[in-house]
Amino acid sequence: MQLSRRALLRSGAIVAGLSLAPRVALAQSDRIESLIGRMTLAEKAGQLSCFSDLLRAPGIVFNPGAASGNTAEQLANLRAGKFGMLFNGTGVAGARTMQRMALEETRLGIPLIFAADVIHGLRTIFPIPLAEAGSFDPDLAERTARGAALESTATGIHWTFAPMVDVARDQRWGRVAEGSGEDTCLGQAMAAARVRGFQGTDLRDPTRMLACPKHFAAYGAVAAGMDYNSVDISMEMLREVHLPPFQSSFAAGALTTMSAFNDINGVPSTANRWLLTDLLRGEWAFKGLVVSDWTADEELIAHGYAADGRDAAKKAFLAGVDMSMSSNLYNLHLPALVEAGEVPVAAVDASVRRVLQLKDSIGLFDNPYRSMNAKAERTQIASPALRKLSREAGAKSIVLLRNDGALLPLKASPGRIALIGPFGDDRDNVAGAWAFMADKTIGVDLATGIRAKLANPKMLDVVKGSDVEAALPGGIDAAVAAARAADVVLLAIGETQAMSGEAQSRVAIVIPPAQQALVEAVAATGKPLIILLRHGRALALSGAVKDAPAIVATWFLGSEMGNAVADVLFGTVNPSAKLPVSFPRESGQEPYYYNHKTTGRPASGTPNEEYKARYRETTNEALYPFGHGLSYTSFALSALQMPATVPASGTLTVSATLTNSGKVSGTEVVQLYIHDRVASRTRPVRELKRFERVTLAPGATKQVRFDLTTADLQFWADDKWISEPGAFDIWIGTSSVGGLQGSVALTA
Ligand code: BGC
DSSP: OOOOOHHHHTOOOOOOTOOOOOOOOOOOOHHHHHHHHHHHHHHHHHHHHHEESSSBBBBBOOOOOOOOOOOHOOOOOOOOHHOOOSSSSSOHHHHHHHHHHHHHSSSOOOOOEEEOOSSOOSSSOOHHHHHTTTOOOHHHHHHHHHHHHHHHTTOOEEEEEBBBOOOOOOSSSSGGGGOSSSSSHHHHHHHHHHHHHHHHTTOOTTTBBBBBBBBBBBBBGGGGGOOOOOOOHHHHHHHIIIIIIHHHHHHHOOOOOEEEESSSTEEEEGGOOOOIIIIIIIIIIIEEEEEOOOOTTTTTHHSSSOOSHHHHHHHHHTTTTTTTTTSOHHHHHHHHHHHSSSHHHHHHHHHHHHHHHHHHHHHHTTTTTOOHHHHHHHHTTHHHHHHHHHHHHHHHHOEEEGGGGGOOOOOOOOOOOEEEEEEOOOTSSOOOOSSOOOOOGGOOOOHHHHHHHEEEEEEEEEEEEBSSSBBBBHHHHHHHHHHHHHHEEEEEEOOOGGGGTOOOOOSOOOOHHHHHHHHHHHHHTTOOEEEEOOOOOOOOHHHHHHHOOOOEEOOOOTHHHHHHHHHHHHHOOOOOOOOSSBSSGGGGGGGGTTTOOOEEEOOSSSSOOSSSSSSSSSOSOOOOOTTTOOOSSSSSEEEEEEOOOOTSSEEEEHHHHEEEOSOEEEEEEEEEEEEEEEEEEEEEESSSEEEEEEOOOOTTTEEEEEEOOOGGOOEEETTEEOOEEEEEEEEEESSSOEEEEEEEEEEO
16 A cells, blocks of 8 residues: 555545554565466466365355355366465365465465455454444454454464445344444444454564455445345445545555445446546555455346356456456456457456465465464464453443443342343354354353352243244243243343344344244333343334333354353443444334434424424434443533634644543543534534543543544545535534534634
8 A cells, every 4th residue: 555644634544543554565576577477377367266165164155156166176276276265264284285285286386375254253253343343442343353363363364354344324234243333434443443453564474364344335335225235326425434444444554355246326346447446546546456255246247237257257357356256257268358358468467466466465475384383273262362352342342222220230149030032041143143163162142141140140040932033832921930030130132143244134123023022021020121132233122122221232242242241231341332323213214324414304303293304103313323322330521622713724622521420430432523514515414533432430530632634524525525614513422412512613
């Protein structure tokens, strides 16, 4: 990446206190040029092809249409140099065998690079990225990414297809679980932190792995939240909302990206020359590698954008896709396309150069067996330190949505507890989506975590009551009986991990009806209810779930889920996370996000207001807004300060005082939002620009100070970033609603 700081500022890549990572550059080398000079066209196409690893565990092909072949074919293809990368296999011994074959049994001896979908941990699983984003703690995200790299590289992985940096404003889309939620600023900070955590500053360090921010681009904007759907989007929305997390990832040193499945305004991302070449390599000066998503090149045919495999390979390649994933189209067609003069050989060489440079950047030519160390594989996997980190991250990702009458935290001897619901002692749904290589033996369920906190573990009754999507015979009766006998009821309800992630869009983001019926029946006992939501997205809560006095968003927290939840339930950890996605009142409000426009007819919130931008059945206010999350202590903000004016070239310093006004130590996430009152483009009602986690002892006070520049006040109009003189509202608050409000005038 050779972008100047000024260029990044202009492009809006530097926000939220992000700084430029030390330069990470792809190496130039004579060795690479000499290799390219000796390669046949078929060998070049091979380096530009990658497949799911069938030779090692888990050896699963998840997607339809894979051309990976069977194991015998894959071995033959390895010897014939038909791929430069394999992905989603683990194991040092197998990696060493394959690497030896690549070095000794292929004509040119080019080392393989091994990749994998390590999205939130490999064996030790950390919270799903969405949950972790709720910590508003980029340092934590950097540490869990570092942990994932330690484990992955100990089992022979060099490159992860992460972070997923798609901004997701529609909770029906199942892949919201994999990213950082609905906000761009939070998404940028998390994306950059994860890249730093995976890669570190020395790419040759065998305990570090390459990052691959994905899916480029606007995949989170698929229409109606249906996975793989089309994206029709304005340039303003693309530039302001969906692209900045990619820019932040590249600024943090990411050297690869993955082209998305979706089309953008009629042109599939994987054949989108404007996106992959003009913008990415031209305007942003990206020097790294573009890999297609799984068969995304072949899918150009289904999109109706390419006539056949040959046409698809040509269009994807000429648009800027260096490496084809799983379709085999480059092996099949690139050589002939070059021979027919339809694809310039120089372009093929440029892509091959990027692949070889990427391999060289992590030292594979000098040390082809890097990250293939049997001792590390024995000692670095699921280590106590990683499990401790997973538990810390889990507890820091839990959002206390509601806590009427200070029902939480529980005392060490809270009387009899009934733990009811399909997730009480379930270990199959603690990890969340994209954890198919997890060590399933280490997942901690809720019952185990809670029992470990109790003076008398026999005081916990665990009753399932219902399956996730179907009633259980006698289930409700058993649950009601347990609730009647209890002093407090915990209801562990929500979604399985298979209900979010890829291809798992939902039409209604509700608690499945069978579980809702369970909660209604249990609530009728009148016992104090604490809802423990399990979920990979924001949910629309209703009835007895919505009305419960205590509601906790526990997502999918990974290997230590039960312990992390118990830490928060019993007050060992004071909850501090905030919602990275808004909870609407009704599913039908989706896409629902805090940073919407005002419209010409904003509703005031009074019921039944006619001819206003609202629905008949509900008010517009979130049930729980973006940025919301309670603590066991209370915080007060005061003394908001900012200047009356700021010149275009100046720094705008905004400060406020945070006081822990409660009785226990706690952490608050202080959030700064802006609103441009009058502009030549309609602007969002609020936009998050800065945040900071502040930990205070009871009674303690801290002045929180944020520095903004004009770059923070900009928007995209007429093909460039601009800021316009005039008044801006500024809030410092503890969620996207309310807070201390002031204003500042930007002068010309
Ligand atoms: C997903 C990607 C993933 C790839 C490789 C695709 O189906 O969209 O996120 O990296 O498969 O497993």
